[in-house]
Amino acid sequence: MPVIGGGPPGTGPVETAFRDQWGRLLALLVARYQRLDLAEDGLADAFEAAARTWPDDGAPANPAAWLLTAARRRILDRLRAEAVAARKEPLIVVEESLRHQALDDLAFPPDDRPASGGAVHPGDPTGVGQLRDERLRLVLLCAHPALAPEAAAALSLRLVLGVPTVEIARLFLVPEATMAARLTRAKRRLAAVGAPFALPGPDRLGARIAVVASVAYLAFTAGYAPGTGDEVVRASLAEPAIRLAQVVRSLLPERPVLDALLALMLLQHARRLARVGVDGGLVLLPDQDRSRWRHDEIAEGLAVLKPLLERESELWPASAGRPVRESGSAGSAGSVVPDPAEARLAREYFLQALVAAEHAAAPTADATRWDRIASHYAALEELTGSPVVRLNRAVAVAEVDGPAAGLALLDGLDERLPRSHRLPAARAELLVRADRTQAALAEYDRALALCGNDRERAHLERRRAQVAATT
Amino acid sequence: MKYLALLAYEPTVWDEASEETRQAYHQAHLDFHKAVAERATLLAGEALADVDAATTMRHVDGQVALTDGPFAETVEQIGGFYLVDAPDLDVMTDLCALLPTAYAIEIRPVVTIEGFES
Structure with a gap:
């Protein structure tokens, strides 16, 4: 093709x-x-x-x-x-x-x-609503909860956007034949289980939109999963996921979860060219050449994020971060009660987008507002309880309050992230800054034992050698 | 589409349930029946005796062999079923969501085998 x-x-x-x-x-x-x-x-x-x-x-x-x-x-x-x-x-x-x-x-x-012409139908003389509905039915079918998230992500890219199977296979790091079989299975399953080509009622729509959003984000992050190939090429595989989010957002305007998702994707993706050094190695955020960021895309992401920022207290009224659950009684009579899963996911993407926006807004790594990033991560941790968020928060807090404060936040994470090389790697960096070189070297060794990606291993080995040379 | 909903739960949950909890279970089933009548058709539905009363038959070496107990010893056990004719899976899951929250519910489409259509 x-x-x-x-x-x-x-x-x-x-x-x-x-x-x-x-x-x-x-x-x-x-x-x-x-x-x-x-x-x-x-x-x-x-x-x-x-x-x-x-x-x-x-x-x-x-x-x-x-x-x-x-x-x-x-x-x-x-x-x-x-x-x-x-x-x-x-x-x-x-x-x-x-x-x-x-x-x-x-x-x-x-x-x-597109979205202007169309067959004429009674009650919808322009045909716009009907065509939009049909595409939305397809979006919802491909991201049906009866499918495993990864199958739903692959199927959405294939059927909603027409992304070739070979590219979806590269995105998910499997052979083309494996992906083709996976797609066939997913299509059969939707028919066999009786998943309908239909729009859910308004009370169910929010939960389904949350699934669509998480499926699109899964397709996006797959492009950033450590692979063996060219990292820049792999990042370009994340682009269809952004298009998917844009399509869904055009079909369903005024859904904060889709706005937050798109802003997050645009802001993260804008850094892709700076992530790879001349030697093909991964360049971490502080060392990236910020002139290689796509500032036009950053501006686009910020523009999508801004209205959410202005409406933050209205969208997530319990400012602690939890969506209001079944308020039921007084007040919002007549208006649709936001789905708790949708509101929660919207806030999660929103907070992540705020973190990405802080990085994007910093002209240099030193100018990064780590205090704000640390507070975004604190809100995110409260919302999700995720140990990975805790890890990121610890790194941000170390930038504000010093390595000891960061190290304290890493305590107790080992049982929750037993196979992550990122935890010992982050701890090693903080230990170096706390002048605890021997302990740092031991953590680098632990990280190296856990890390399966060649590029990241190379980076860890380089860091370990630098630190060992100072003793 | 016809669906069989297999209702599984831990027997102790029911055994140890208070009178209010049991009442809530009954109410959940009544709600289910009411909603099914509105959006689908109930073809059959029964509660089953404990797995203590189950008999499993297999043919071993050409002989019928009976064992006491269910197919598989699991924590959750099938305690009942509903056979429902529903428009699609979304309606079926909407309906099953009304059943007691302690249940794990396996929803299986019924297929038609040629020559055996009812």
């Missing part, structure tokens, strides 16, 4: 159609045929045919209609072949009225203008 790479976004008609149409056309085909595998294969074939013929023949006047016709022909061929083989695949549950609507849409395909 030459046109559908993860490279720079193309501007040709096929690339444009792919970027704007893939998800909505797939949603339409799923509504009509109730088969994820057929819809995906049929649409992928249609785009391949487009890539073959459009450059010579010219793009059709209505690319969406052209693609749907090509996809439908392919799907009908497959269905006939299956009927001959008397094979029966389970169908995705789609409400009857939606199936009929999809039938109309296929007969009179929506045109190309």
